[in-house]
Amino acid sequence: MIYLDYAATTPMRQEAIEVYTEAATSYYGNSSSLHTLGTQAENLLTLCRKKLSLLVNCREDDLFFTSGGTEANYLAIHSLLKGKNDERKHIVTTKLEHSSVLHTLQQLEKEGFSLSYVPVDQNGVVSVDDLKKAIRPDTVLVAIQHINHELGTIQPVEDIGHFLSKKEILFHCDCVQSFGKLPIDVKKLKADSISVSSHKIYGPKGVGMVYMNSSSSWKPIYHKATHEKGFRPGTVNTAGIAAFTEAAECAYAEMKTARSHYERLKSYLLENLEPLAPFIEVEGLGNSHFPGIIGLTFSNIQGQYVMLQCNRHGIAISTGSACHVNQQEPLASLLAIGKSTANAKNFVRISFSQHSTFKHIDRLISVFHLLQQEFMTV
Incomplete structure (x- = not known):
């Protein structure tokens, strides 16, 4: 996994x-x-x-x-x-x-x-x-x-x-x-x-x-x-x-080396997400952002489905805070940044460690491409 x-x-x-x-x-x-x-x-x-x-x-x-x-x-x-x-x-x-x-x-x-x-x-x-x-x-x-x-x-x-x-x-x-x-x-x-x-x-x-x-x-x-x-x-x-x-x-x-590693992973992920726009949108980016946590919203797929499909392919991601998993309402953080109620439910979170690699991101992106193909043909 x-x-x-x-x-x-x-x-x-x-x-x-x-x-x-x-x-x-x-x-x-x-x-x-x-x-x-x-x-x-x-x-x-x-x-x-x-x-x-x-x-x-x-x-x-x-x-x-x-x-x-x-x-x-x-x-x-x-x-x-x-x-x-x-x-x-x-x-x-x-x-x-x-x-x-x-x-x-x-x-x-x-x-x-x-x-x-x-x-x-x-x-x-x-x-x-x-x-x-x-x-x-x-x-x-x-x-x-x-x-x-x-x-x-x-x-x-x-x-x-x-x-x-x-x-x-x-x-x-x-x-x-x-x-x-x-x-x-x-x-x-x-x-x-x-x-x-x-x-x-x-x-x-x-x-x-x-x-x-x-x-x-x-x-x-x-x-x-x-x-x-x-x-x-x-x-x-x-x-x-x-x-x-x-x-x-x-x-x-290890703080400095870990931060540098997260920056490289973030850059690599964002580069590989570009061909998937506007199907996937990156949230929370700006000058004040920690590179170890990346939030994504999908144009017409709920985050829970994305998470389950990733899990089926052996990748563990989340739909937000673990303390929010069993709640049905959309994430308050997404509503606070201007997302609609429907779009706020289309959110997933990617978070890295020093053990995360470019190959892990490649596997994740491949699942996202499969999801894009599935929903663009519906």
Whole structure:
């Protein structure tokens, strides 16, 4: 099977597997236990926290481990809002955010908060000027992701963070798709929180991380939670965190070479898609685009059919975020960039890794040609 769905998840890299095995074998104590095995596990977590804090340029005490990106987003947003003592109840976001963010904010809307969506251009990019127009005296939080998980759009998050910090408005940035792929410096970003997931960078599933800015006066949402300094309950996944840390360090070491490889793959894919226009249209391209994620829409075929035909030919792609697969409505991100409801359902996502090759793209293009022949003769 040719795998071109790395934005959904990645296989664990060998280095992470080896670290996981060693940690699970030798550091199996509960990190909250006071005996030697517990202390050893806690010391390993402290080391991991230190290593990860260096990658994003933050204090060790500002990092908290979670079960993944979804929980990271949920806890970050709720913890930031709980720490606010004023009466502001307005939140600003975009319709391109991951469902874990949108669903959290939509629930808050039902609980008394008001929600505004900043428009994006045809490539999915947020204008800082449009964001400024959306800010109100009662705006308390802005939530905007770094790299969009379906279009690959890179948002101007540093510009956004600098503006919001001057206004004393909270800023949560979903960095699940960008961590390990683009440099992230939380001091430059001026975010109050960021979310990260392990399995997007060849680490284990079920592990994530949140940066919470200690100067933001956030408060944990759980009553008397004892793990992660009260940030969340539940025994900490020491082995998974150790493997995640190893995967993160490897991703940072390989970041430049990986980005160059994605650029070459993207150029090759776009070159081979040109003869298929207008049957296939590439979405989200522009100056602010991450080359590892390519979104495509087909003129008269639903994305689910394209995905199934690719699967039949031994190629794995997706119709968008894995968290959206079982929903029938069109992707909100496609509607946000101006697509019709019908056309938004004709979307598929291609996402690369360092294991992806030109031959993989050749196989994919051959299936697209077969689809074109099938539907042009109907």
